[in-house]
Amino acid sequence: MPGRSLTVGGILAFVCGIAAFPMLSPAQKKTTAPKPPSFQNDVAPVIDKYCTSCHSAKVPPGGAKLTKGMTGTVALSDPTLWTRVAKNVGNHHMPPEGSPQPTPAQRRAITEWVDGAFKQDCNVADPGRVTLRRLNREEYNNSVRDLLGVSIRPADDFPNDDVGYGFDNIGDVLSMSPLLMEKYLTASDKVVKDAIRLPRTITQSVSGESMAYSATGVTAREGALEFYSNGTGSAHFRVPRSGFYRIQVKAGEQHAGPENSKLELKMGRDLLTTFNITDLFGKPGIYTFPVRLGEGEVTLSVSFINDYYVAAQGKQPAQDRNAYVYGMELIGPIEDGSVRTNFQQKLIPTIPPKEAWNTDARKSLEWFASRAYRRPVTAEELDRLMVVFNMGTKSGESYERSMQLACQAVLCNPNFLFHVELDASNTSRALSPFELASRMSYFMWSSTPDETLFALAKSGELTKPEVLKEQVSRMLADPRSQSMVDNFGMQWLQLRKLYNFQPDKTKFPTYNDNLMNAMIEESKLYFANVMHEDRPILDFIDSKYTFVNEALAKHYGISGVTGENFRKVSTEGSGRGGVLTQAAVLAITSNPTRTSPTKRGKWILEQILGTPPPAPPPGVDDLSKTSAVNASLTLRQQMEVHRKNPTCAVCHTKMDSLGFGFENYDAVGRYRTMDGSMKIDSTATLPDGKKFSGPSELKTVLMGNKNEFTYSFAEKMMTFALGRGVDTKDKCFIDEIVKKSAASNYKFSSIVQGIVASDPFKKRKGEK
Numbered sequence: 106m107p108g109r110s111l112t113v114g115g116i117l118a119f120v121c122g123i124a125a126f127p128m129l130s131p132a133q134k135k136t137t138a139p140k141p142p143s144f145q146n147d148v149a150p151v152i153d154k155y156c157t158s159c160h161s162a163k164v165p166p167g168g169a170k171l172t173k174g175m176t177g178t179v180a181l182s183d184p185t186l187w188t189r190v191a192k193n194v195g196n197h198h199m200p201p202e203g204s205p206q207p208t209p210a211q212r213r214a215i216t217e218w219v220d221g222a223f224k225q226d227c228n229v230a231d232p233g234r235v236t237l238r239r240l241n242r243e244e245y246n247n248s249v250r251d252l253l254g255v256s257i258r259p260a261d262d263f264p265n266d267d268v269g270y271g272f273d274n275i276g277d278v279l280s281m282s283p284l285l286m287e288k289y290l291t292a293s294d295k296v297v298k299d300a301i302r303l304p305r306t307i308t309q310s311v312s313g314e315s316m317a318y319s320a321t322g323v324t325a326r327e328g329a330l331e332f333y334s335n336g337t338g339s340a341h342f343r344v345p346r347s348g349f350y351r352i353q354v355k356a357g358e359q360h361a362g363p364e365n366s367k368l369e370l371k372m373g374r375d376l377l378t379t380f381n382i383t384d385l386f387g388k389p390g391i392y393t394f395p396v397r398l399g400e401g402e403v404t405l406s407v408s409f410i411n412d413y414y415v416a417a418q419g420k421q422p423a424q425d426r427n428a429y430v431y432g433m434e435l436i437g438p439i440e441d442g443s444v445r446t447n448f449q450q451k452l453i454p455t456i457p458p459k460e461a462w463n464t465d466a467r468k469s470l471e472w473f474a475s476r477a478y479r480r481p482v483t484a485e486e487l488d489r490l491m492v493v494f495n496m497g498t499k500s501g502e503s504y505e506r507s508m509q510l511a512c513q514a515v516l517c518n519p520n521f522l523f524h525v526e527l528d529a530s531n532t533s534r535a536l537s538p539f540e541l542a543s544r545m546s547y548f549m550w551s552s553t554p555d556e557t558l559f560a561l562a563k564s565g566e567l568t569k570p571e572v573l574k575e576q577v578s579r580m581l582a583d584p585r586s587q588s589m590v591d592n593f594g595m596q597w598l599q600l601r602k603l604y605n606f607q608p609d610k611t612k613f614p615t616y617n618d619n620l621m622n623a624m625i626e627e628s629k630l631y632f633a634n635v636m637h638e639d640r641p642i643l644d645f646i647d648s649k650y651t652f653v654n655e656a657l658a659k660h661y662g663i664s665g666v667t668g669e670n671f672r673k674v675s676t677e678g679s680g681r682g683g684v685l686t687q688a689a690v691l692a693i694t695s696n697p698t699r700t701s702p703t704k705r706g707k708w709i710l711e712q713i714l715g716t717p718p719p720a721p722p723p724g725v726d727d728l729s730k731t732s733a734v735n736a737s738l739t740l741r742q743q744m745e746v747h748r749k750n751p752t753c754a755v756c757h758t759k760m761d762s763l764g765f766g767f768e769n770y771d772a773v774g775r776y777r778t779m780d781g782s783m784k785i786d787s788t789a790t791l792p793d794g795k796k797f798s799g800p801s802e803l804k805t806v807l808m809g810n811k812n813e814f815t816y817s818f819a820e821k822m823m824t825f826a827l828g829r830g831v832d833t834k835d836k837c838f839i840d841e842i843v844k845k846s847a848a849s850n851y852k853f854s855s856i857v858q859g860i861v862a863s864d865p866f867k868k869r870k871g872e873k
Contacts, residue, residue, distance in 0.1 A: 141221055144177030147214040151207050155200050156190075167719025177222075184223045184833040191219035192716050196813075197793035198759050223833055231834045232533055232868035238276030238828050239523050241266040243592055245292075247552035249516070251585075252477055253300035254448045259292035270830040271821065272596050274547075276524075277829065293516035297509045301452065302444045304505075309435045311340040313355075316433065322409070329386075332366075332409035332428040339406035340433050344398045348438025349456060351503070352396060354407055354430060357389035358382040361426035362413040368428060369408045370394055379410075386429040391501045395439070395459065405433060439503065449505075452512075456504050466494050466504070470511055478520040479554055480539040481563075490514055524828065528871035535868050538562035541573075545861060548826040549580045551588035570862065577858050581636060593825045594632040597712060597818075598684060600625055602693040609698045613773045615660070623657040623671075624689040624774070630671055631684065641851040642818055643811060646713065647804040648682040650675055660688060660775060680776070680801050685709070685767070688774025694764075695772035702764025709763045713807065715817025718760060762789040766803030811851065815843045819856050826860050838863045 142148065153173045160171035169186060180187055193199040195216040200206060207215075240248060245260040264285060269275035313330035322336030330338045344350070358366035366382040377394055384390035413426035439456060452473060457465040470490050474482040493514045497507030515521060524547065526540050536544065539554075542562040546554040554562070558576065561567040567576065580586060595601055603625060608616050630652040635644050652673055658666035661681065663674060676682045684690055694705040711717040768787045771777050778785055788798040797803045807814065819842045824831055831839070842859035849855040860866055 142214040142218045144180055144218060144222070147211075148180075148218050149175060149177075151211045151215060152190075155205060155207050159200075169719075181222060187219050188223065188833055188836075191216045196714075196716065197791070198716065202792055224837065231870055232864040233827070233829065233832075233834060234870040235524070235526065235827055235829045236276030237523055237525065238274070238279045239281060240521075241274050241279060243588070244274065244547060244551050245522075247550065247585075247588060248521075249292075249296050251552045251555070252448075252473075253296060253512075254446060255296055255299045257295065257299055259295050262292070263288050268596075270824050271599075272593075272825050274551075274592070274825065274828050275830070289517055289522065293513045296516060297512045300446055300448045301505055301509045301512065302446060302449060303503070303509075304437075304439050305444060306436050306439065307345060309342050311342075311433050313338070313429070313431045313433075316340050316430070322412070328431065330430040332412075332430070333425075335409050335412045337406050337408040338430055339404055341402060341404050342435040343402055344400050344435075344437075346438060347399050348397070350396055350398050350435055350437030351439055352377070352394045352405060353434040353436060353501075354380060354392045355389050355432045355434075356380065356382050356392055356407075357384045357386035357429045357431070359386050359425065359427040359429070361415070361424040364411065366409065366426055366428040367411045368392075368430070369410050371406045371408070372396070372403055380407075382428060386427070389429065389431050393501065395456075398437070403435075405435070407433070453505060453508060462498060462504055462507075463491065463495070466508060466511070467491055469508070470494070470515070473512060474515050474518075476553070476559065477515045478518070478525075479543045479559075480520075480537070486518075486520075526869055528869070531871040533868055533870045535568075538565055538567045541867060542567055544826070544866060545576065545580065548861070548866075549577070549589055549857070550583070550585040551592050552585060568867075573861060574858060577861050578854065581854060581857060586636065587633065589636065590629050590633045593822065594629065595625075596825070597821055598628060598632075598690060599693055599708070599712065600628055600689050603689050606692050606695075607697060608692070608695075608773055612698060613771075616773050620656055620660060620773075623654055623660075624687070624692065626654075626671060627652050627657055628684060628687050628689045631687070634673070636853050639852050639854045642815065642846075642853055642856060643808060643851050644683060645818070646683045646685065646807050646814060649677045651681060651687065657688070660773075662776060680769070680799065683804060685713075685804060685807075686770065686774075686800055688770075691767065691770045691774035692772065698772070700764075700768060700770070700772050702761050702768060704764070705767050706760030706762065706764035709807075710760060712821075713817060714810065714813055715820055759792050762791050763803070765789040766797060766800050769799060812843055812847065815846055815851055815856075816840075819843060819846070819859070822856055823860050823863075823865065827865060831865075835865055838865055 152171055152175065156171050157173045159166055160169050161173065165171070167189075169189060171190075190199075194207070194212050197212075242260040242263050242265075245263070246258045249255055249259070264282070266273040267275075267278040267280065269278040273279075312328060314325040314328050316325075316330050316338040317340065318325070318330055318338040319336040322332060322334030323338060324331050324333065332338075352370065354368065354370065356368060360366070368380045368382060370377045370380060377396060380392040380394075382390075382392070407430055409428040411426070413424065415424040417423040452469050467487060471482055471487055474486065474490060478486075490511050494507045494511040497510045498504070502510070519525065524543065526536065528534065539559075539562045542554040542558040546552055546558060557579075558567065561572060561576065566572050581589075603621060606621075610616075632645075634640065634652070635642065650673055652671045653661060653663060653666055654669050654671045655667050656669075658664070658674070661679075663679075666672065666674065680686065690708070691700075691705070694708045695701050696704075707718060766787055766789060768780075768785050769776055769778065771780075787800070788796070789803075790796045791806070795806050797806050816839060819839050820831055820835075823835065823839060823842075842856060842863065845859055846852070846855040
């Protein structure tokens with residue numbers, strides 16, 4: 106073929122007698138990646154066609170405002186709204202049943218555009234900033250318990266903590282009121298007095314006029330012993346048992362001459378000390394001397410030893426130095442080992458000599474304040490605490506009482522009462538090792554760091570990834586991790602509501618406080634089992650076991666369980682398993698007289714799937730009004746009437762469908778097949794077309810959404826761990842946690858480890 110250059114394909118085509126075609130190079134053979142969806146071409150048309158008819162209203166459903174002709178630039182300015190849109194469209198929650206529906210490809214286009222548009226690089230993403238937040242009630246109780254070894258719970262008397270994002274440790278809602286400040290003062294006094302117990306002392310007192318005195322130089326006058334010349338006054342005391350005692354002399358002087366009056370204190374013939382009397386008579390002071398005494402009788406005496414007198418000369422009046430003793434006390438024994446607490450023995454190993462009080466107190470307060478502030482205390486902070494200590498000693502208080510006052514000042518300091526993380530600029534920074542230790546301990550223990558964490562923070566080792574991982578494992582295995590059950594678990598499952606649940610006594614006569622407590626204990630033991638055995642978090646949706654005692658086993662219809670103690674039992678074949686079929690969850694999602702598929706479905710959307718429905722619009726009748734008019738209808742039929750209102754159908758379609766799956770359980774969690782004379786119908790169809798019958802099949806459907814549940818669980822746990830709500834900036838971090846969790850079979854520890862290793866946990870954005 107003259108004048109023509111043949112490719113290999115052309116030669117083959119010529120040889121084989123087929124039309125010439127170009128041969129693709131290896132690079133050309135690669136499949137071209139599909140073009141990502143664009144807002145203008147793929148998203149906006151779908152929104153215009155299926156969403157704006159409702160969501161462009163003045164008060165749009167769920168507050169989601171969507172208008173025709175919206176541009177991508179406008180959409181990008183509201184990531185929170187479009188994340189909600191993607192969730193609701195992607196899981197077929199929107200558009201509501203009965204409305205025209207987009208194709209699967211159109212749904213994918215919206216979710217893919219949102220994922221791409223708001224995707225962040227975790228390496229440069231904003232770690233967020235936690236508002237300076239105070240300790241909540243549980244954190245306060247646990248902190249003073251672990252710091253001072255007390256068993257009292259003073260914060261139980263505090264006002265209830267406000268709740269934000271489902272938890273009561275959120276900085277934005279933990280306000281500080283004048284009443285709470287008063288409660289802190291009262292609580293700190295109660296705590297230090299329980300931790301530093303003053304000895305059970307006996308005070309033996311003798312008034313000045315009752316003392317025996319020498320024949321000359323002394324006289325009893327107006328309640329005091331007046332020394333008008335050198336002389337001695339004495340009194341007898343009984344020492345009940347050996348130990349340290351404190352001798353106190355109340356005295357004043359009439360000043361004259363170049364020096365103050367001096368009083369010698371003796372025990373028998375032995376000189377103990379000489380007091381330099383600086384207080385004036387009429388305004389006497391307390392002069393103290395500590396001494397160790399053996400059991401028996403002792404005689405204590407004071408002697409005026411520097412009488413001074415100069416007669417009047419001309420206009421110069423007479424100068425007459427006199428001393429006045431208003432009384433003497435023997436107080437003790439001061440140290441009583443039987444009442445000294447472990448904390449007290451560590452803080453005050455022994456009562457030092459008075460000249461060493463300041464040195465020893467400063468050293469002890471440095472240790473305690475550093476632990477309470479969760480970082481090394483500064484010299485300036487320590488100076489302020491010593492001022493409080495010295496206020497006590499200068500007022501005649503004992504060493505232990507002065508330490509009580511200083512420790513009380515520590516517990517009222519903002520560095521103890523608040524999670525303090527201060528910034529010098531608005532740039533992001535890594536937490537200090539001490540701040541990281543504090544976040545870890547309050548996340549997993551709702552309490553202050555222990556000695557191990559404090560030591561690792563001090564050495565800087567805690568910031569190493571391998572050390573961080575080891576500490577998470579250690580802390581989850583520690584008994585203090587029960588706080589994660591009581592605080593995160595109980596609030597995630599919303600089980601604190603059960604304390605206020607009061608079902609109709611005539612309909613549910615077997616329900617009582619004993620059964621209620623058993624319901625809560627089942628859920629706590631179940632959560633603790635998943636945590637301590639490092640089970641997959643999917644056990645929260647479904648499993649083949651639970652924990653019961655005799656009362657709860659009878660409630661469930663499980664045989665062979667007797668006694669108050671709880672034990673692990675198989676639920677194979679019973680339909681029960683996971684938290685969804687536990688009586689506590691079923692009760693808090695019911696009404697006092699009947700079940701509520703809507704409440705149960707809403708609970709699943711919020712707590713399990715992380716897709717909470719919007720609040721109902723104003724002016725919508727609740728089901729009770731429908732029920733009053735249609736008493737002959739089944740609950741399902743009444744709810745179908747309720748959903749005929751298009752405004753209601755938007756949210757109720759999915760909520761009610763999920764809730765119907767648990768209709769086989771009554772309002773207190775007992776299994777049933779009949780509701781009065783009507784047979785239970787627990788079948789339903791979800792908006793995406795999935796059908797199920799009963800709780801077992803519904804749980805199978807939910808288990809098909811492993812990553813959706815894992816994301817929701819990780820999101821809620823991160824909220825609890827950080828003390829702030831998470832937002833779209835945190836999405837890439839949570840996505841990474843979910844990815845790693847899936848690779849480790851969704852183990853509980855993988856979620857905790859992932860949160861602690863994430864930038865939002867290890868870093869913070871500075872103040873603006």
